[in-house]
Amino acid sequence: MKSLRFILPLLAFVVLLIFLWVGLSLNPREVPSPLVGKPAPTFRLARLDDPAKTLAEKDLRGQVWLLNVWASWCVACMEEHPVLVELSKQGVVPVYGLNYKDQPGAAQQWLARNGNPYTLSMTDLDGKVGMDYGVYGVPETFVIDKGGVIRYKQIGPVTPKALSEHILPLVKRLQAS
């Protein structure tokens, strides 16, 4: 009984330590999206390459696709850009761009300069579609399955690690189902 008096505070301290360890290693910028597991919000937006034509999320049903939110003013987008270009060369999964609150001219120049990894990009001039997708920190990337359901959300740049550990395995699984 006497030793319990010393062991109990030690145990409490260890529990506290574990909570702190886990808590401090979480990234507060990564707010879990309530949209994961829900149907992708509907949209119909003008295409960046040809504003006369539009694209809707319905047009992309039946395939697994990535929605990448980007902008020419976005600094972190430069960081993930080579990763996306590389991904598009592999042709594993189509990447659609949501050009978020950008000027179409600047966006097209940006793509011409840095390479275009997108099957298509859509212009979200006022950011309304971004709002529907709960976008708060560009770049963000969504994995959307054949049935149009959001399966994963990457907040911040797509890193090679996130791609190989989370996104690509998920895409393969979704494509097989």
Added chain:
Amino acid sequence: MRWILQVMLCLLPALGAAKEAVPAADDPALEQRLMYLAKELRCLVCQNESLADSHADLAADLRNQIRDQMRAGQSDEQIKSWLTQRYGDFVLYRTPVKSTTVVLWVGPFALLAAGLAGLFLYLRRRRERLARPELTPEEHSRARALLQDADPDAAGR
């Protein structure tokens, strides 16, 4: 020629004033309601600022969105649920009580109750211990008898 320039120079401040006079809000009551609601909402870009205080682009967009929804006759609850559908409960400074947040709401009170119960038990035991003498006279004599009985050496220790 010079007088034209002078007149124009005199008019310059008027131009500036005209720009400043753009009304911030055409409906003060609605603006007040917006600010009241936005104080309860978290800006996701600068997470320690409310939507009312934040200068982030997204916060301004969301304030406009809320303003539009208020004009369209949406209630505060409807607007909050619109936001949580997109950004999660994280946008609400007042966390709603539900199965995933029960520990958050009840936990501190449970810890407090456990602490108080522990303190109460300790104090009661302590009072009992202090109230009664170390050994009653019968126990004393019994102990001495036992010690002498078992081991004559031990009694002397």
